[in-house]
Amino acid sequence: MPHDSALATAVALILAGDPALLDIVALSLRVSLGAVLIAALLGLPLGAALALWRFPGRGALIVALNALMGLPPVVAGLSVYLLLSRAGPLGELGLLFTPTAMVVAQVMLVLPIIAALTRQQVEALHDEYREQLRSLGLSRPRMIPTLLWDARFGLITVILAGFGRASAEVGAVMIVGGNIDGVTRVMTTAIVLETSKGDLPLALGLGIVLLGLVALVNAGAHLIGEAARRRLG
Amino acid sequence: MNTMLQAPALTAVAPLALEAVDFVHRGQPLLSDVSLRLADCRRTLVLGPNGAGKSLLMRLAHGLLAPSQGRVHWEGAAPRQAMVFQHPVLLKRSALDNLLYALAVAGTPWRHRRPLARAALARFGLAALARRPARVLSGGEQQRLALARAWLLEPGMLFLDEPTSSLDPAAIKAVEAAVDDFHRRGTRILMSTHDLHQARRLADEVVFLCGGRLLEHAPAERFFTAPDTPEAAAFLRGELID
Numbered sequence: 001m002p003h004d005s006a007l008a009t010a011v012a013l014i015l016a017g018d019p020a021l022l023d024i025v026a027l028s029l030r031v032s033l034g035a036v037l038i039a040a041l042l043g044l045p046l047g048a049a050l051a052l053w054r055f056p057g058r059g060a061l062i063v064a065l066n067a068l069m070g071l072p073p074v075v076a077g078l079s080v081y082l083l084l085s086r087a088g089p090l091g092e093l094g095l096l097f098t099p100t101a102m103v104v105a106q107v108m109l110v111l112p113i114i115a116a117l118t119r120q121q122v123e124a125l126h127d128e129y130r131e132q133l134r135s136l137g138l139s140r141p142r143m144i145p146t147l148l149w150d151a152r153f154g155l156i157t158v159i160l161a162g163f164g165r166a167s168a169e170v171g172a173v174m175i176v177g178g179n180i181d182g183v184t185r186v187m188t189t190a191i192v193l194e195t196s197k198g199d200l201p202l203a204l205g206l207g208i209v210l211l212g213l214v215a216l217v218n219a220g221a222h223l224i225g226e227a228a229r230r231r232l233g
Numbered sequence: 234m235n236t237m238l239q240a241p242a243l244t245a246v247a248p249l250a251l252e253a254v255d256f257v258h259r260g261q262p263l264l265s266d267v268s269l270r271l272a273d274c275r276r277t278l279v280l281g282p283n284g285a286g287k288s289l290l291m292r293l294a295h296g297l298l299a300p301s302q303g304r305v306h307w308e309g310a311a312p313r314q315a316m317v318f319q320h321p322v323l324l325k326r327s328a329l330d331n332l333l334y335a336l337a338v339a340g341t342p343w344r345h346r347r348p349l350a351r352a353a354l355a356r357f358g359l360a361a362l363a364r365r366p367a368r369v370l371s372g373g374e375q376q377r378l379a380l381a382r383a384w385l386l387e388p389g390m391l392f393l394d395e396p397t398s399s400l401d402p403a404a405i406k407a408v409e410a411a412v413d414d415f416h417r418r419g420t421r422i423l424m425s426t427h428d429l430h431q432a433r434r435l436a437d438e439v440v441f442l443c444g445g446r447l448l449e450h451a452p453a454e455r456f457f458t459a460p461d462t463p464e465a466a467a468f469l470r471g472e473l474i475d
Contacts, residue, residue, distance in 0.1 A: 131297050132322035135315065136338050136386075146334075150325045232325050232366040 006204030013205050020182075025209065028186040031099055031173065032166040035106030036114075040159055043111050047118025048144045051126055062119065068112035073105075077175030080105040084176065097178040102186070105172035110162040117158040121151045156225045160218055167214050246389035246421050247309030248272035249294060255302035256289055256445075264289055267303075267447045269440060271390075271423060276416055278432040278453070279425040281442035282468065287425040288394050290442060291316070294423060295392045312389025313339075319395040321379035323367035328359055328378050331367045335382045349385055357381040357411065373404025380411045391415050393424040397431065409435060429469065433457060441465045 013021050050062065082088050084096040084104075095101045125147050133143050148155065170188035177184035179193060187210045194203035249271045256264040264286045271277055271294075279287045292298045293305055295316050324331050332350035341349065354360050357377045362370060367378060376396060383391055393412065397405040412435060416422055426432055432439065436453035443464045449456060460466045 129322055129324075131292070131316075132318065134297055135295065136335055138338055142338070146324070152325075232368065 005201045007208065009201040010205035010208040013202075014209065021206075021209075023182065024185055024187055024190055024206075025213070027099060027184070028167070028188070028210070029213070031102045031106060031186060032163060034103045035110055035166045036159060036163045038103065039107045039110035039114050039162055042107075043114030043162075044118050044148055044155065045144055046111075047115040048122045048148055050115065050119045051123035051147075052140045052143060062116070065112050065116040065119070069116055071109060071112065072171065073109055073169040074171035074175060076108040077105050077172035080108065080172070080176045096176060097180060097184055099177070099184060101176040102173045102184060105176045106166045106169070109169060109172060110166050113165055114158055114162045117161065118148075118151075118155060121154045121158065122147045125151050153225050153229050156221050160221050163217060164214065167210070167217075246274065246312045246419075247307045249305070249307055249390065249421075251290075251294060251300075251303065251305050253303040254293060254300040254305060256286075256293060256298065257301040262445060264293070264300075264445045267442075269294075269447060269450060271421060274416065274419050274421050275437040276412065276422040276424070276435050277438050277440055278436035279423065279440045279442065280427075280429070280432055280468070282473075283427070284444075285442040286445045287442055288319075290440070290447075291392045291394045291423060291425055313386055314390045314392065315383035315386045315388040316392040316394065317376070317379050317383055317396045319398055321375045323370075323375055323378060325368055326366070327364050328367050328370065329354065329363040331378060332382055332385055335385055339386055341385075353381040353385050356384065356414075358407070371404075373400050373407065376400060376404060377407055377411070380408065384411075384415070387418075388415075388420055390421045390423065393422070395425050395427065398427065405431070429471075441468070443468070 050058070050065075080101060081096065083090050084093065084101050085091055086096070095104070126143070129143075129147065129150070133146065138146065168188070170192055173179075173184070173186055174189050174192065177186070177189065179185050179189040185193075187206055191203045191206045191210070194200075194206065251267055251269045254264060254267045255262060267286075267290065269290075279290060281287055289298070293300055295314060296305070297316075324334060326334070329350055332353055333346050336346040336349060337343075351360070351363070354363050357380055359374065359377055359381060362374060367375065370378065380396075391412075397408050400408065409431065412422060412424065422435075424435070433453070436456075438452050439449065439456040440447060441449040441451075441456065441460070441462070441464075448462045449460060449465050451461070456465065457469065460469060
């Protein structure tokens with residue numbers, strides 16, 4: 001029964017604290033959380049600015065961002081690959097097949113999600129706050145942190161959506177990371193490798209660990225969000 | 234009531250003039266040819282049937298909206314202004330933090346903010362609620378917090394757009410007392426209401442709007458006893474006019 005042995009393998013892997021597994025888990029978290037952090041630092045203010053300013057081409061930009069939410073990971077990976085490959089414009093940095101390249105590729109995937117969904121959330125809040133904030137004399141740049149802070153409960157979900165995208169994708173990190181053992185191997189690429197080698201229990205075991213981690217991160221964020229919501233109404 | 238917040242005597246507030254103001258929205262003229270001059274430290278009540286343009290007039294005067302035609306300008310230096318809305322917009326943080334925020338935006342030095350905010354909470358009877366999230370306060374408490382926030386800004390002119398229309402009598406009384414406090418401190422008041430009794434209690438003068446036109450701008454005494462226009466007379470008798 002592959003399921004039983006998969007579960008047993010997963011439990012055994014975790015209990016044994018297998019250093020190779022821990023490395024893979026740690027790198028997975030580092031890459032995905034790093035990408036989400038960078039994408040949030042860029043995407044939250046970008047989305048808020050897009051909600052507040054009217055300019056020619058704004059509609060096209062919003063449509064483009066929404067479309068990029070569905071950017072196939074392999075395409076993002078390929079673009080970053082072309083940028084970073086030896087012959088590419090940033091080839092001299094020597095970043096291809098490093099975790100940094102993987103973070104860059106995942107930022108490309110997560111940034112549109114965070115920016116587009118933040119735009120929606122902040123725009124709705126701004127409709128409610130606009131007159132009061134203008135009456136208080138706030139300039140638009142000054143409104144950005146205020147609106148982001150007051151939209152914080154909804155934005156937790158936005159960032160989680162971004163984290164879900166980063167932790168689930170395999171195409172981009174595979175292309176720009178190369179799945180090098182001990183250097184750029186993360187959970188999703190390891191699962192692909194083990195599956196193709198026919199080691200289904202290990203692949204499933206890794207899958208269960210990944211699922212557990214994602215569930216843990218989401219549960220934590222949910223609890224924080226709910227507690228804050230109850231307290232602040 | 235506490236006296237920590239005795240404001241420095243406000244210098245005379247420049248008159249505010251609206252000159253032949255039109256406001257058109259999607260081809261619909263909502264205000265037409267409104268001219269109005271507000272001077273001194275009077276309490277001016279804006280009256281009129283629903284849809285007369287009362288809220289619009291307040292927003293144009295406050296500068297939240299720009300007129301389609303005509304102009305709104307201060308005859309001198311623009312004073313600090315504040316506005317209290319029908320539905321108070323409070324930030325998702327504690328009552329105290331809402332006030333600290335307003336002070337920060339106004340540029341009050343950091344070390345003065347907390348004592349000022351505490352004193353304002355006490356003045357408006359909210360001291361016990363300082364740490365409560367503003368959004369879970371009752372309607373009356375929220376409106377008092379909005380007034381406390383306006384109070385901290387020491388406005389030369391205060392706009393209130395139907396501030397009591399969804400409040401119970403006790404809360405209405407608190408708002409009216411606050412309006413008097415502002416007035417005593419030297420703040421010019423422009424307030425809209427659909428409550429004629431309230432207007433009689435508060436008004437020094439009345440602006441009467443009907444169908445997007447300013448029909449009367451008169452001392453309260455004269456407006457309530459001998460209105461110039463048949464529309465105002467009908468409105469005062471409680472008749473439905475359009």
